[in-house]
Amino acid sequence: MNQQSPLRADRHPSESYEDVLDRDSRRPPDYLRQGPVRALGDEGIPVSRYFDADHFTKEVRHIWLKVWQWACREEDIPETGDVFVYEIVGKSIVITRQQDGGIKAFYNSCLHRGRKLVDHDGSKIEFRCKYHGLAWHCDGRFKDNPISWDFPQFEGRDMSLPELKVECWGGFVFVNFDPAAQPLMETLQPLADHFDRFDFANRYKAAHTSKVLPFNWKVAAEAFMESHHAFVTHPQLSLFLGDVNSQYDILSDHVTRQFTATGVVSPMFADRKIDDLGILKAMADAGGSHVSGGNSKDSGITAEVKNARASPETPLTLEAGITARIYAAEVTRQALSNEDGWDYSQVSDAEILDALLYNVFPHMNFWASMAPNVVYRWRPNGLDPESSIMDVIILKRAPREGPRPKPIKEHRLRLDENWSDSPQLGALGPVFEQDMGNLPQVQEGLRSSGTGVVHFSRYQEMRIRLMHQQIERMIAEGEAKRGV
Numbered sequence: 001m002n003q004q005s006p007l008r009a010d011r012h013p014s015e016s017y018e019d020v021l022d023r024d025s026r027r028p029p030d031y032l033r034q035g036p037v038r039a040l041g042d043e044g045i046p047v048s049r050y051f052d053a054d055h056f057t058k059e060v061r062h063i064w065l066k067v068w069q070w071a072c073r074e075e076d077i078p079e080t081g082d083v084f085v086y087e088i089v090g091k092s093i094v095i096t097r098q099q100d101g102g103i104k105a106f107y108n109s110c111l112h113r114g115r116k117l118v119d120h121d122g123s124k125i126e127f128r129c130k131y132h133g134l135a136w137h138c139d140g141r142f143k144d145n146p147i148s149w150d151f152p153q154f155e156g157r158d159m160s161l162p163e164l165k166v167e168c169w170g171g172f173v174f175v176n177f178d179p180a181a182q183p184l185m186e187t188l189q190p191l192a193d194h195f196d197r198f199d200f201a202n203r204y205k206a207a208h209t210s211k212v213l214p215f216n217w218k219v220a221a222e223a224f225m226e227s228h229h230a231f232v233t234h235p236q237l238s239l240f241l242g243d244v245n246s247q248y249d250i251l252s253d254h255v256t257r258q259f260t261a262t263g264v265v266s267p268m269f270a271d272r273k274i275d276d277l278g279i280l281k282a283m284a285d286a287g288g289s290h291v292s293g294g295n296s297k298d299s300g301i302t303a304e305v306k307n308a309r310a311s312p313e314t315p316l317t318l319e320a321g322i323t324a325r326i327y328a329a330e331v332t333r334q335a336l337s338n339e340d341g342w343d344y345s346q347v348s349d350a351e352i353l354d355a356l357l358y359n360v361f362p363h364m365n366f367w368a369s370m371a372p373n374v375v376y377r378w379r380p381n382g383l384d385p386e387s388s389i390m391d392v393i394i395l396k397r398a399p400r401e402g403p404r405p406k407p408i409k410e411h412r413l414r415l416d417e418n419w420s421d422s423p424q425l426g427a428l429g430p431v432f433e434q435d436m437g438n439l440p441q442v443q444e445g446l447r448s449s450g451t452g453v454v455h456f457s458r459y460q461e462m463r464i465r466l467m468h469q470q471i472e473r474m475i476a477e478g479e480a481k482r483g484v
Contacts, residue, residue, distance in 0.1 A: 010457070010458045010459035010460075011245070011459050011460075012244045012245045012267055014244075014245045014267035014270070015245060015267075016034075016245060016247065017034075017242065017245065017246060017247035017259050017260075017261055018033060018034055018247070020242060020261040020264055020325070021033075021350060023323070023325075024325070024326070024329075024348060024349040024350065025326045025329065025330070025349055026346065026347070026348045026349060027348065028348040028349075028350050028351075029197075029348060029351075031190075031194045032259065032348070032350055032351075032356070034247060034249065035249030035250075035251055035257070036249060036250055036251065037248065037249060037250055037459070037462065038250050038462065038466070039458070040458075040462050040465045040466060040469065041465070042455070042456075042458055044451070044453030044454060044455050045453060045454050045455075045456065045465075045468050046452060046453055047446040047447070047449045047452055047453060047454055048452070049218070049468065049471075050215075050216040050218060050219060050385075050386075050443065050446045051216060051385055051386050051443070051446065051447055052385070053385055055385075056380070056383075056385035058475045058478075058479070059380075059471065059475070060089045060090075060380075060383070061478060062474050062475045062477070062478030062479070063362055063471055063474055063475070064088060064089045064177075064362075064379075064380070065089070065091075065177040065178065066176075066177070066178045066181065066474065066478070067176065067181075067187075067361065067362060068167070068174045068175075068176045068181065068184050068187050068188075068360075069088065069174060069175060069176070069363060069364070069377075069379070070172040070173065070174050070364060070377065071084065071086035071093065071095055071105070071173050071174065071175045072084040072086060072095060072172075072173050073171055073172055073173065073205055073393075073407060074103070074168060074171050074172070074173055074201075075171065075204060075205060075406075075407040076121070076173075076205075076407060077095060077096065077097040077103070077173075078097070079097060079123065080097055080098065080099050080138075081096065081097065081123045081124050081125055081138055082096065082097045082122075082123050083095065083096045083097075083118050083121060083122060083123065083124050084096075084121050084173075085108060085118055085119075085120060085121055086105075086175065087382075088379055088380070089379075089380050089382070089383060090382055090383045091107070091177070092107075092108035092109070092116055093105050093106070093107065093108055093164060093175060094106050094107075094108040094117065094118040094127070095166070095173055095175070096124070096138050098138070098139055099139075103166050103168065103173055104139065104140060104163060104166060105163060105164040105165075105166045105173075105175045106127075106140055106161040106162065106163055106164070107161065107162045107163075107164070110129040110131065110132075110134055111134070111159060111161070112129065112131070112132055112134050112145075113131055113132065115129055115130065115131040117129055117136070117161075124138055125138070126138065126143060127161070128143075132146070132147065133145075133146040133147075134146070136159075136160075136161050140160045140161040140163060141160055142158075142159035142160060164176060164177055165177075165178070165179065165181055167183065167184035167185075169184060169185070169188060169192060169200075170192075170195060170200030170201050171200050171201040171202075171203065171395075172200070187254050187255075187360065187361075188254075188255070188360060189252070189255070190251055190252070190255065191251070191255050191358050191360065191366065194358070194368060195358075195366070195368060197351075198368060198369070198370065198373065199397070200366075200373070200395065202397065202398050203373065203395035203396060203397050203398060204395065204396060204398055204404055204405050204406070204407055205393055205394075205395060205407035205408055206372065206394050206395065206396040206405070206408060206424075207392070207393065207394035207408055207422075207424035207425060208391065208392070208393045208394075208407075208408055208409070208410045208411065208424070209391075209392050209410075209411045209412075209413060209419065209422040209424050209425055210389060210390060210391040210392070210410055210411070210412050210413065211389070211390055211412065211413040211415075211417070211419070212381050212387060212388070212389055212415065213381075213387060213388050213389070213390055213436075213439065213440075214386070214387055214440050214443065215386065215387070215388060215439050215440055215442065215443035216380075216385060216386055216387075216388060216443060217363065217378045217379055217380050217388035217389075218467070218468075219388075219439055219442050219443055219446075220378040220388050220390050220439065221359075221362070221363060221365075221378045221467070222464045222467075223435050223438070223439060224357070224365055224376055224435075225256075225258070225357075225359060225461070225463045225464050225467070226246075226248075226258065226460050226461050226463070226464065227241070227243045227244070227246040227258060227260045227355070227460075228243055228244045228246070228457075228460050229243075229438075230243035230266065231243055231244065231266050231268040231269065233434050233435065233437075233438060234431060234434050236282065236285065236286050237286060237431070238265070238266035238268060238269050239265060239266070239269060239272075239274060239278070239279065239282035239286075240262060240263055240264070240265065240279045240280075240282045240283045240286070240324070241260060241261070241262060241264070241266055241355075242260055242261035242262075242264045242265075242266060242267070243260060243266045243267075243268070244266065244267055244268055244460070245261075245267050246258050246259060246260040246261075246460070247259040247260075248459060248460060248462060248463060250462065250463065250466060253361070253466070253470055254360055254361040254470075255358060255359070255360055255361075256358070256359050256361075256463040256466060257356070257357060257358045257359065257463075258355075258357050258463065259350070259354060259355070259356050259357075260354060260355040260357075261325070261350070261353075261354055262283075262325070262328070262353040262354050262355065263279060263283070263323065263324050263325025263326075263328045263329070263349075263353055264279070264324075264325060265279060276318055276322075276323055276324035276327070277316065277317075277318065277324070279324035279325075280316070280324050280327065280328065283324075283328060286427060287426060287427020287428075325349060325353065326349060328353055329349035329352045329353050332352050332353060332371060333345065333347065333352055336352075336370065336371060336397075340396070340397050340398070340399045340400060341399050341400035341401050342397060342400050344370055347370050351368070351369055351370050352369070352370055352371055353371075354369070355367065356368040356369060359463060359467075361467060361470055362467060362470070362471065363377055363378045363379055364376070364377055365377075370397075372394050372395065372396045372397075373394065373395040373396075374392065374393070374394055374428070375391075375392075375393040375394075375395060376390065376391065376392060376393075377390070377391040377393075378390050378391075386443060391410075392419075392425065392428070392432070394424070394425075394428075408424065411424060418433055418436075419432035419433050419436065420432075420433050
């Protein structure tokens with residue numbers, strides 16, 4: 001077992017994620033090995049950070065108007081004049097494809113009376129205000145004012161639309177309100193290097209489901225920054241998921257990650273004596289895997305087990321030395337290859353099966369995998385500290401032969417709809433429903449706290465603690481610059 005972590009004593013005493021890797025059928029790449037961790041303390045966090053209006057105002061000013069955040073995919077605006085409207089903390093941004101293929105982002109506000117210039121996604125030949133008719137070219141240059149004689153104050157002034165910083169990575173379009181923001185790649189590293197092998201730019205949006213949620217954005221984000229809730233919240237997953245012995249790493253102030261092995265039984269369920277065939281059955285019953293094939297009708301695992309059940313005279317068996325994890329990885333490799341035509345024969349078991357989650361502060365989560373990639377985003381719902389918006393995207397690799405599939409449009413669930421009502425999400429939908437059974441109660445419980453603090457574990461929840469420390473650090477630095 002790995003003995004290098006200074007927080008080793010805080011980890012579950014069972015095998016580590018690296019121990020699982022050491023048994024795999026193919027050598028895992030070095031980036032999957034244990035990375036750096038930090039001792040971040042164990043003091044409580046004030047519950048007011050999840051609902052206090054003054055604290056939320058500081059987050060808006062010093063976090064959301066300062067950080068890089070992905071707004072859309074490049075494939076959402078493929079042609080000249082295509083526009084995408086992104087909204088965050090009361091700000092509306094219009095992102096548009098330029099004639100030279102570049103991308104620009106503008107504040108979505110007429111310079112006359114402030115009406116939004118673009119009401120929804122689509123395509124434009126100009127930005128003409130529907131209130132009084134002032135217009136701008138799609139590159140932001142002022143075009144005309146039908147009542148120009150009555151605006152002497154505009155004469156000789158630059159009337160171009162104010163721009164935001166825009167950069168792209170992996171097919172995602174990122175925006176930043178801060179003109180002095182560091183380059184995007186300085187925020188994303190080393191994630192960007194680790195993800196080179198997955199070629200996100202050559203993937204297409206196979207699913208996009210979103211919903212407004214009745215709790216603070218941090219409550220949502222924190223639910224996907226640790227795996228040890230699985231054995232209670234998602235017990236069906238723990239039959240084939242190494243939850244409490246997941247690996248956690250802090251790669252920078254902005255990039256953290258967690259690795260959770262698939263195809264092994266949770267240490268919390270070790271007394272159930274589940275064998276490899278039992279693991280495969282549990283995976284099939286859960287949709288094959290909560291990672292691979294998440295939006296496919298049947299994963300390779302599900303199909304194999306279904307066939308075995310339908311043919312009792314030829315029951316599913318495993319050859320000597322072949323574990324459920326190795327078998328599941330091989331079946332999934334073949335299923336992926338059959339679907340998109342790429343060769344996965346040399347890809348590690350971990351990169352086929354496991355939950356390899358990278359978080360980018362403060363609100364983005366990218367899954368590293370050769371299988372369909374899951375991407376999360378959490379953000380405040382306007383200026384309400386006690387509601388948020390969650391987006392779930394699934395990226396599939398473009399087929400080796402044939403045209404690139406068109407991206408699927410966002411499906412915004414109504415308040416009375418469940419995540420499992422979205423056919424795009426497949427086996428992931430019911431899992432999210434289990435999470436949503438907790439999170440509204442978390443928000444209410446935070447307001448009801450008798451101590452005024454919440455507590456995070458030292459190892460398994462250190463990524464959450466770092467997020468809070470980074471928020472407080474940025475607020476303190478911002479307030480100091482303002483002389484507050």
